[in-house]
Amino acid sequence: MSEENGLDVFGQKWLPRLEAEMRVVLSAPSNAARRHYQMMHYHMGWVDESFQPGAFGTGKRIRPLLCLMACEAVGGDPALALPAAAAVEILHNFSLIHDDIEDGDETRRHRPTLWTIYGVPQAINVGDGMFTLAFASLLRSKQAGVADDRVVAALGRFTACCAALTEGQHLDMWFETQSHVQVADYLRMIEGKTASLVATSLSLGALIGGATPVADDALYGFGHHLGLAFQIQDDILGIWGDPGVTGKAAGNDILRRKKSLPLLYALNHPTVGPQLIDHLAQPLDESDLSDVYALLAASDAQAFAEEQMHSHHEAGLSALAEALGDQAVTSPLRALADDLLLRRA
Amino acid sequence: MSEENGLDVFGQKWLPRLEAEMRVVLSAPSNAARRHYQMMHYHMGWVDESFQPGAFGTGKRIRPLLCLMACEAVGGDPALALPAAAAVEILHNFSLIHDDIEDGDETRRHRPTLWTIYGVPQAINVGDGMFTLAFASLLRSKQAGVADDRVVAALGRFTACCAALTEGQHLDMWFETQSHVQVADYLRMIEGKTASLVATSLSLGALIGGATPVADDALYGFGHHLGLAFQIQDDILGIWGDPGVTGKAAGNDILRRKKSLPLLYALNHPTVGPQLIDHLAQPLDESDLSDVYALLAASDAQAFAEEQMHSHHEAGLSALAEALGDQAVTSPLRALADDLLLRRA
Numbered sequence: 001m002s003e004e005n006g007l008d009v010f011g012q013k014w015l016p017r018l019e020a021e022m023r024v025v026l027s028a029p030s031n032a033a034r035r036h037y038q039m040m041h042y043h044m045g046w047v048d049e050s051f052q053p054g055a056f057g058t059g060k061r062i063r064p065l066l067c068l069m070a071c072e073a074v075g076g077d078p079a080l081a082l083p084a085a086a087a088v089e090i091l092h093n094f095s096l097i098h099d100d101i102e103d104g105d106e107t108r109r110h111r112p113t114l115w116t117i118y119g120v121p122q123a124i125n126v127g128d129g130m131f132t133l134a135f136a137s138l139l140r141s142k143q144a145g146v147a148d149d150r151v152v153a154a155l156g157r158f159t160a161c162c163a164a165l166t167e168g169q170h171l172d173m174w175f176e177t178q179s180h181v182q183v184a185d186y187l188r189m190i191e192g193k194t195a196s197l198v199a200t201s202l203s204l205g206a207l208i209g210g211a212t213p214v215a216d217d218a219l220y221g222f223g224h225h226l227g228l229a230f231q232i233q234d235d236i237l238g239i240w241g242d243p244g245v246t247g248k249a250a251g252n253d254i255l256r257r258k259k260s261l262p263l264l265y266a267l268n269h270p271t272v273g274p275q276l277i278d279h280l281a282q283p284l285d286e287s288d289l290s291d292v293y294a295l296l297a298a299s300d301a302q303a304f305a306e307e308q309m310h311s312h313h314e315a316g317l318s319a320l321a322e323a324l325g326d327q328a329v330t331s332p333l334r335a336l337a338d339d340l341l342l343r344r345a
Numbered sequence: 346m347s348e349e350n351g352l353d354v355f356g357q358k359w360l361p362r363l364e365a366e367m368r369v370v371l372s373a374p375s376n377a378a379r380r381h382y383q384m385m386h387y388h389m390g391w392v393d394e395s396f397q398p399g400a401f402g403t404g405k406r407i408r409p410l411l412c413l414m415a416c417e418a419v420g421g422d423p424a425l426a427l428p429a430a431a432a433v434e435i436l437h438n439f440s441l442i443h444d445d446i447e448d449g450d451e452t453r454r455h456r457p458t459l460w461t462i463y464g465v466p467q468a469i470n471v472g473d474g475m476f477t478l479a480f481a482s483l484l485r486s487k488q489a490g491v492a493d494d495r496v497v498a499a500l501g502r503f504t505a506c507c508a509a510l511t512e513g514q515h516l517d518m519w520f521e522t523q524s525h526v527q528v529a530d531y532l533r534m535i536e537g538k539t540a541s542l543v544a545t546s547l548s549l550g551a552l553i554g555g556a557t558p559v560a561d562d563a564l565y566g567f568g569h570h571l572g573l574a575f576q577i578q579d580d581i582l583g584i585w586g587d588p589g590v591t592g593k594a595a596g597n598d599i600l601r602r603k604k605s606l607p608l609l610y611a612l613n614h615p616t617v618g619p620q621l622i623d624h625l626a627q628p629l630d631e632s633d634l635s636d637v638y639a640l641l642a643a644s645d646a647q648a649f650a651e652e653q654m655h656s657h658h659e660a661g662l663s664a665l666a667e668a669l670g671d672q673a674v675t676s677p678l679r680a681l682a683d684d685l686l687l688r689r690a
Contacts, residue, residue, distance in 0.1 A: 032519075122515070125447060133508065148497050166470055
């Protein structure tokens with residue numbers, strides 16, 4: 001990430017204010033339910049298991065940064081969009097709490113997941129609490145000075161995004177029970193699970209910054225394509241990433257039979273597909289990886305996925321140009337998009 | 346329920362329209378995620394396990410009726426409040442889906458609970474979907490013709506209610522792990538779990554009907570006291586109700602050691618408490634019930650609970666009179682409150 005693209009400068013200015021906003025929204029009332037909120041603080045990386053303050057992994061805050069940048073890009077004051085930025089980050093974190101339960105994941109950001117410590121019942125309810133506070137955060141836009149019609153429009157986008165998130169998660173779990181999944185269905189799933197919230201983050205910032213409907217839609221489109229490109233990049237790195245850089249074991253996604261874009265493309269390939277299906281139907285260990293990689297290569301799955309990624313990257317940049325005109329090229333949004341898609345981990 | 350109080354007439358007119366509104370909000374898009382919505386329809390009592398239409402138990406729709414009645418009581422058109430009424434009923438149903446998972450309950454309205462059929466992961470996500478659609482429903486008020494400032498005010502009440510629900514559920518689960526619970530803490534719990542949504546149902550109808558802030562607050566207060574009285578009545582019936590009327594086995598709440606108001610009052614009684622604690626620390630069966638009932642009688646727990654119930658009933662009627670003046674006496678809200686608290690099941 002280079003200094004001159006303005007990304008670091010923007011983050012240094014706004015991330016501490018975002019953090020402060022989220023701490024206000026998620027603050028514990030001084031009553032018997034305090035523990036309910038302290039569990040949220042554990043998940044956010046603010047406290048340890050015993051609720052003692054500390055600095056733990058918090059994630060990259062990409063979505064709220066996109067929200068604040070979009071607000072500035074359309075000529076608004078990012079301070080007005082702080083409640084909305086906090087809302088998208090809190091919503092994202094709520095979805096991780098429930099996803100971790102649903103997927104049985106025991107580790108998140110190098111720490112035990114919430115449900116492994118406090119039990120599934122409390123963790124479900126803590127997720128519901130954070131879901132609620134995401135809406136509460138967005139409603140604070142009114143106190144920040146956003147007009148009622150903009151608040152209602154933002155809530156419309158936000159609610160549609162929540163519906164898309166649950167549809168995407170439904171499909172993700174449903175696919176795990178299906179032997180055959182089409183590439184188009186997979187793309188619909190990541191549209192719901194990933195692209196929708198990225199797009200909504202940008203749209204909320206745009207709406208609050210006073211964007212025209214055309215600019216708002218264009219920024220939503222930029223986020224939609226960016227989100228898809230980002231997820232496809234993630235899928236590619238999960239199979240061909242450098243383990244020394246990604247921190248994940250080589251072939252990990254293959255050994256887990258994770259339904260990602262390259263694997264589904266190869267499974268649907270007319271000649272490679274049947275052979276790959278046979279391979280995956282048997283127990284897999286590291287000695288099988290070279291055969292699977294050879295089949296993936298024979299199907300051109302990597303080229304297909306990279307083409308998809310680049311095509312969404314390009315479509316995203318077109319949408320950004322439509323939204324911002326000449327300013328698109330020097331916008332920190334452009335820098336962030338390029339950074340995300342050139343990453344190697 | 347007598348004809349002349351207007352309750353039946355109101356329900357016959359508005360319940361079918363409420364049902365239609367909820368079916369629109371929870372309608373399945375014709376895409377791969379259709380099954381996600383069909384699971385909601387199962388929980389709502391509209392379809393069977395295989396998603397074939399049928400008529401199953403749906404609950405009494407008390408909350409949406411209160412919402413629509415409050416709108417009419419302040420001079421508004423109940424049609425404007427249909428989206429809000431649908432929202433409170435959908436929110437209530439969402440909370441039941443997650444509560445059933447958290448409590449491990451296998452039966453609801455004489456049918457298997459959602460999680461027992463489709464698994465915990467999908468059921469958590471279906472709950473999240475309905476939580477989302479409760480907000481989507483409330484936002485439809487705008488399309489119904491409600492002004493933006495009223496929509497934002499209603500969303501503020503609704504979000505605060507969601508937070509109270511999760512706090513109440515947190516306390517309920519937390520109390521199960523505690524040997525000693527104070528009566529005041531218990532009342533705080535049912536305030537969050539029960540009274541808050543009843544109060545909010547009334548307030549949303551009032552806000553949408555154009556109530557003054559004073560009338561809105563008074564109707565909220567009416568709902569708050571009504572909700573508390575209703576829950577305390579439920580607690581009393583759980584211990585002293587006629588099994589032939591309630592349909593529950595005699596002493597069921599005692600055998601389950603359910604932390605209800607009369608039991609907690611007796612457990613906190615200076616002389617009876619220690620004896621009751623000893624009893625409950627040992628395995629319980631029906632032969633122990635007469636001893637437990639004798640201890641409850643010695644503590645005057647029933648009189649205490651009934652006094653609490655009547656006091657909330659009275660406070661509720663005062664609030665209703667404050668909100669509606671002379672019309673309070675003949676209002677269907679008054680009839681519904683009296684009906685609920687004179688019930689024997």
